[in-house]
Amino acid sequence: MTQVSSHTHAISINPATGEQIGNYPFQSPAALDAALARAASGFSVWRRTPLQKRSQLLTALANALREDAPKLARMITLEMGKPITQARGEIEKCAQLCEWYAEHGPAMLNAEPTLVEGGKARIEYRPLGPILAVMPWNFPIWQVLRGAVPALIAGNTYVLKHAPNVMGCTYLLRDAIQRAGFADGVFEVINVSPEGVSTAIADPRIAAVTLTGSVRAGMAIGAQAGAALKKCVLELGGSDPFIVLNDADLDDAVKAAVIGRYQNSGQVCAAAKRLIIEQGVVEEFTRKFVEATRQLVIGDPLAAETYIGPMARFDLREELDQQVRATLEEGATLLLGGHKGDGPANVYEPTVLGDVTDQMTSFKQELFGPVASIITARDADHALALANDSEFGLTATIYTRNLERAKHLADELETGGVFINGYSASDPRVTFGGVKKSGFGRELSHFGVREFCNAQTVWLDRR
Known part of the structure; x- marks a missing residue:
């Protein structure tokens, strides 16, 4: 199979x-x-x-x-x-x-x-x-x-x-x-x-x-x-950082993070895989993000209302589940999901991992499926350091109301694309590609x- x-x-x-x-x-x-x-x-x-x-x-x-x-x-x-x-x-x-x-x-x-x-x-x-x-x-x-x-x-x-x-x-x-x-x-x-x-x-x-x-x-x-x-x-591949600073519009950031992480059942190279949240808003962001993720419709991919369908290959679901198990064993918290779906469909439940650190599997590896990792940053500089602490460098997202600070962070991000107050996407009007691995x-x-x-x-x- x-x-x-x-x-x-x-x-x-x-x-x-x-x-x-x-x-x-x-x-x-x-x-x-x-x-x-x-x-x-x-x-x-x-x-x-x-x-x-x-x-x-x-x-x-x-x-x-x-x-x-x-x-x-x-x-x-x-x-x-x-x-x-x-x-x-x-x-x-x-x-x-x-x-x-x-x-x-x-x-x-x-x-x-x-x-x-x-x-x-x-x-x-x-x-x-x-x-x-x-x-x-x-x-x-x-x-x-x-x-x-x-x-x-x-x-x-x-x-x-x-x-x-x-x-x-x-x-x-x-x-x-x-x-x-x-x-x-x-x-x-x-x-x-x-x-x-x-x-x-x-x-x-x-x-x-x-x-x-x-x-x-x-x-x-x-x-x-x-x-x-x-x-x-x-x-x-990519393990894109999605940075949310204390002054961000959290409702907009949550909405973008959910789309950026779970579209195509999470099987996107340029996707919001590592959610790096400044500590002043991490609790509120996490609560809103988990609740929004819980509302995603899982089901028959031929039904118009379905947002999460089966993963494309059965072997990739097994690999994803192993990465989630390893991250939990390393000390992360399971906030939502974390299980294969019931029945013959190759579904993996939309999953949120909290308390993820830079030493854990879901931080260091690319998770190509519907799994989000939430990482706490002390401040903007720490968020930048966490974002760049990856062998990948495809795209990055920054949410903040301070556009000047966002531009400064963008100057320092080691990625092929930076999206400020919007999730990453490919568009013929702008170039697309990465650096590092x-x-x-x-x-x-x-x-x-x-x-x-x-x-x-x-x-x-x-x-």
């Missing part, structure tokens, strides 16, 4: 029932070679396709996604358990992403002037080629498109190796892309074993690699890309467009 792949197949299991709903044989070496050949051939055409045409196709994709939203959202829910209302929101966010890049992407590729006299030198942005993308299951459509759309508008082609438990979502997305009018080779799907991924990375037709996943996966993929002398972008490289905004471009110097008449 826990298996999501074998040596020969990708397997999709409904985490709400434990039943297998899909079985997808891995492609043969010949089929992988053919897919890479199509991506390389497609690149030779796509890179020369006018930007206006690329933008029009992105707009067409936005329309196709909205047309397919019911079946796409349902497949997300069936394959990885995301509550259906959130799954629908994911599809709409993807459509808006396509529209935003259709409007703003071309300008990001304009030639840039330099300081060379007479305007004789400029920087041109040229696509690199086929990009291999190894993507996770937690946002089966958004994770793919937030990397693919900027790469595609830049003129690259995209080769997707998706997580084995969401291959149904993968093929539905491919269908929408094809129906939008993208030519063969522009967006290719490969369903291969880890050995097949290694083969693709080493293949000279692949120009660069991007991965969203665990630290262990990032180390493996990064090493292989480095050995092949290929650029890579890695978006890895949260990875390197950037997605979204103009950074995402240019990550997989050759910044080419063109110097005219240099005499």
Whole structure:
């Protein structure tokens, strides 16, 4: 029941029932070679396709996604358990992403002037080629498109190796892309074993690699890309701090913390995992946070009112439960939850751990599920020190009415993003990525467009 792949197949299991709903044989070496050949051939055409045409196709994709939203959202829910209302929101966010890049992407590729006299030198942005993308299951459509759309508008082609438990979502997305009018080779799907991924990375037709996943996966993929002398972008784990200072609007902070921690049943990299609360308000914040968490609706992920659905994989629920048990044995207090749900659904109750210290498991490790850890900070400086005391550095949140102090703290936070008086989120208008073991490289905004471009110097008449 826990298996999501074998040596020969990708397997999709409904985490709400434990039943297998899909079985997808891995492609043969010949089929992988053919897919890479199509991506390389497609690149030779796509890179020369006018930007206006690329933008029009992105707009067409936005329309196709909205047309397919019911079946796409349902497949997300069936394959990885995301509550259906959130799954629908994911599809709409993807459509808006396509529209935003259709409007703003071309300008990001304009030639840039330099300081060379007479305007004789400029920087041109040229696509690199086929990009291999190894993507996770937690946002089966958004994770793919937030990397693919900027790469595609830049003129690259995209080769997707998706997580084995969401291959149904993968093929539905491919269908929408094809129906939008993208030519063969522009967006290719490969369903291969880890050995097949290694083969693709080493293949000279692949120009660069991007991965969203665990630290262990990032180390493996990064090493292989480095050995092949290929650029890579890695978006890895996170244990994001959510700082609440004494002068914060507690009702707003609690509301944001609940959403930031429990959306997608807590299975988000950039999420409010470590709630670092200044001691003057920690008691009141904790009381309000526990009560708000208690109100979250747990149930059938296909029901519109459900907020907490099953975790995507049974093995990950076991790992999460072990981390909670270890933290409690280390002296934390169980304030809510802490148990697996009854019945066949792979549910873990929304959980709140109090009295967590910087020596405990839930502070030092990433908890990828519906578990919040509350840590007391003596003051703002102590909160900052606790926030930075992590091997991760994806995003951080600060709640305070003193914006100047918040900006000062943001200057010192070792994260790729800081959100003041709002929970972390990805948005095409701003860049997304991390530092430390949260990875390197950037997605979204103009950074995402240019990550997989050759910044080419063109110097005219240099005499």
